Amino acid sequence: MSDKMKFETPNLTAENVAKIAELFPGVVTEGNVNIDLLRAMLGEDVFTDEAYEFTWVGKRAAIAEAGRPIRKTLRPVIKDETIPTGTDSTGKPYCSSGSRDWDTTENLYIEGDNLDVLKLLQESYLGKVKMVYIDPPYNTGNDFVYRDNFTASREDYEEETGVYEEDGDRLFKNTETNGRFHSDWCSMIYPRLVLARNLLTTDGVIFISIDDGEVAQLRKISDEVFGESNFLACFCWKRKKEISSDSKNVAVQGEYILCYSKSSFADLKLEPISEEYVAKSYNAPTPDFPDGKWRPVPLTVSKGLSGGGYTYTITTPSGAKHKRLWAYPEKSYEQLLSNGRVYFGKDKSGVPQRVIYAHESKGQPITNYWDAVSSNKEGKKTILELFGNASFDTAKPIELVLKMMRVATDPGDIILDFFSGSATTAHAVMQLNAEDSGKRKFVMVQLPEVCGDGTEAAKAGYATICEIGKERIRRAGDKIKGEAGLTAKGLDIGFRVLKLDDTNMNEVYYAAGDYTQDMILMMQSNIKEDRSDMDLLYSCLLDWGLPLSMPHTHEKIEGYSVHTYNDGDLIACFEDRISEKAVREIASRQPLRAVFRDSSFTSSPEKINVFEIFKLLAPNTTVRVI
Template identity: 40%
Template sequence: MIYIDPPYNTGKDFVYKDNFKDNIENYKMITGQKTKEGYKATTNTETDGSYHSNWLNMMYPRLKLARNLLTDDGVIFISIDDNEVTNLNKICNEIFGEENFIGDFIRKTKSTTNDAKTGLNYQHEVLLCYGKNKENINLLGGGKDLSRYQNPDNDPNGDWISDNPSAKSGTIENNYFEIINPYTSKKDLPPVGRFWIFSKNTLQQHIDEGRICFKKEHKENERGFIYKRFLKDLKTTQKTLDSLVFTQNEFMNQYATKELKELKLVEYFPYPKGTNLIKTLITHTTNKNDFILDFFSGSATTAHAVMQLNAEDGGNRKYIMIQLPEPCDEKSEAYKAGYKNICEIGKERIRRAGEKIKGDESLPVENREKLDIGFKVFKLDSSNIKEWDSETENLEQSLFDSIDNIKSDRTSLDVLYEILLKYGLELTVSIIEKKNFYSIGGGTLLVNLDKEINMEVIDSICEEYKNLLEIDEEFKTTVVLRDSSFKNDVDKTNAMKKLEQIGIKEIRSI
């Protein structure tokens, strides 16, 4: 599932002007890391002649990528208000296909807007929902409360509840008639303005099937029969996702604000979404091991919701939060508290929410004990490897610079994660830091990035591989070493030979 809460384009929002020729530099400019006329992020004012175009140009490529990231049974939910809902619907129809439009939901945001200008009390916003392939989508989710179903009379049909046998719809000819209790001879009619949910022709069938059971005592002002609704007749024991479910008060902004207040972050982030909203969407669209993505993560409500739901039902869902480090206003309480950009607020929210959930004794102990509240933070940047400058006028200096080809301001972990990316490994893969090397993915990669390597390091890598072979004699590993770490070619050759002698065939140097 993907959930996003993008800027609503109210005339006060930041809209990111992408320059696809140079993503990194543009990224730094628009997030305040660099300044250059025409690229720094500014509010998208309504007086701008490209007011709607700016917003649509930002949204289109992000939604295009979002579609590619969805699984075949995946869905995307987008919160929006009336400023851009019509335009958003059009570009979503183009990207996802009109045939994959699932529906729109109404979320009640507040009780009143106090808008005296128009006299309209505007209390809602819209949640659009599209699927990758609508034929694969099923929004049933979360179990219904079946505790009322019981079988006190040992009915052969199984558990049942007493239900209302009347409805507002029907006809006088077919659904409005007397039902006579055979024990008391008293008659029942539907309440005023209502009709029986069965017809005259099907009455006897309902009696024969045990759905209508007559009372032997017919008290005044009581119906003379019980209408049974059997558990076995339920089409599903899961809840449907009602398009108006989010109009309930528990989904209003004030509840989201209350959540931030409990985490002592309420002064630092305005207009958050509540975890109840995201939890409900997750329940109806994912399995317990699925991924949930939010690429306008803001205060990281989605991460909070995923952890909370995992603690409630024992799931192992994972979240991916993406957020440009949009600077906080220097006059804001967030900035004064040390949060220089929105990402810093989101990270702190995840930390505090995780600890709060872990300590919530109302949640099942076994779920809290196994709950993973850890997370990794990555920042987009250029490669850690120096680029060869082919246009330099000082070739000699370039040759000396390339001896150590790792940028001076990068750490071993920076280089390690670039290796993971280039080998196609997940960034959540297990990383164990040994004395002389990193063991990645249970030994799939053995990496040493020290500036100097001696034979002790090589011996420890060989010993690790021997241990892995004892577990699985077919085990294969790749060793990655820093090319400049060897004193000379002889040392490097000896190290390679030693690794090859114990069966390590894949040896890479950077």
């Protein structure tokens, strides 16, 4: 294996081909799959030309996009600083507000196109995210502004109607005049969902808000990405309490929230039992069942369920006999009977049922109609309370996200939102942690869309949506901590800011061919001049698949600057030169990983010597160079 860091996201397509090669070695030659041979080996278990399939113009490109590797990175923004990657309409560089509680927080706020960010997170957060919630653009023709990577055939049209991102890359604003109105939206969401699924834990779930416009398409895409059998629910949320004629004399009050799991191991929790549910579903105490409100549930095994059951005959108090497949062994049934927990119907001759009391209930099922949750008006009200103005008037209410998190997460889980907007999800994470002393962590991702001239946000001094989101987290965190008082001890209201940018490395780093150490020393630096040690460190974390929120320390060893990440998961020295004594000290600490600049070694023998030192003092350490 090469001793050089890759600094390139995984090629997911190549990885999938490798998986096929493991199962069917004969169908892969020089990295290419012989589809006809694979189909023949699968026999009848393949789709025919007449199989049902949801497709659109550009689908093949969207599928390929999910697996295409990129050479980008995430740069830490520790303190408030000017970011030299764009300017506002007056030519003034954007000022990005930085992180909060960098040294202690485990939360992340990432600025950049979420497609690229999701690719960068594939190694570090693979299988680690318990819940994803996204509120993507609804394709109304006004709010869908994302990179157009799907085709170059409309360049002239987009030149006139599109907008541009901070770094000059073209953004695409989808309008109904575009002949591929639905296709472009499908191509936008598909690769993002594929990449998001990879990040979910085995029992992880995703919630996706959507309106009437694309719910049909989203359901089909999600069935394909997550599997039709992993569909959990389509919730209908009453987002508007008012009745107004929106179109064709129909008052649209609701939106949809699709919920899917990554696998069959996932399920949503019961909600706390409510007085309303008890009143509707439980009977008042009776002489036979005096211990509280109660209800009967079947004792028989449901049809179609596997796992067996117990066949025997039960005689009711009236003498009626019932021979069935029961869920309990006969002795367990007799115990229920002696405890007064069996109901035989009003005439004492019905099929026996087990009695449960409301106060013993673990909760109630979630309904798929959410009319009691806060409306969009409450979401706007929260923004007004925090900011004093309507800087973001499309925010979802915090109670909506809290409802999802309560049924889908546990106190130590990671929650991801890659259409973060005003950061309602981050607000909800902090709120729920304050309520149950949890340690949930959030990862927010948001494209730094420019706040238009004349908007309330621009008037308030916010250059991009990211600045609104970060400021909301700060203000909401302070409010939550202040209201919680002593119970908020240890509450994490901070976040590390990371900004998507091009790779830290110059093109020479990726050039084909091998160079001798003497040739490397004669070349220009393979690292861009404006990149810091922390920039390089975070590139290494991404390349090695390490989490981005662990503790980090910095020290001098023999006069050289050395970074230690998470107590030795990684030790890095990016100095132009380093002494053998310093290398020996680093090796003696036996980190799991170590990385140096290739140019810090004055010759090939010196570089070989460093590797030999690690073999001697830290044989289990993986050593790489940049």
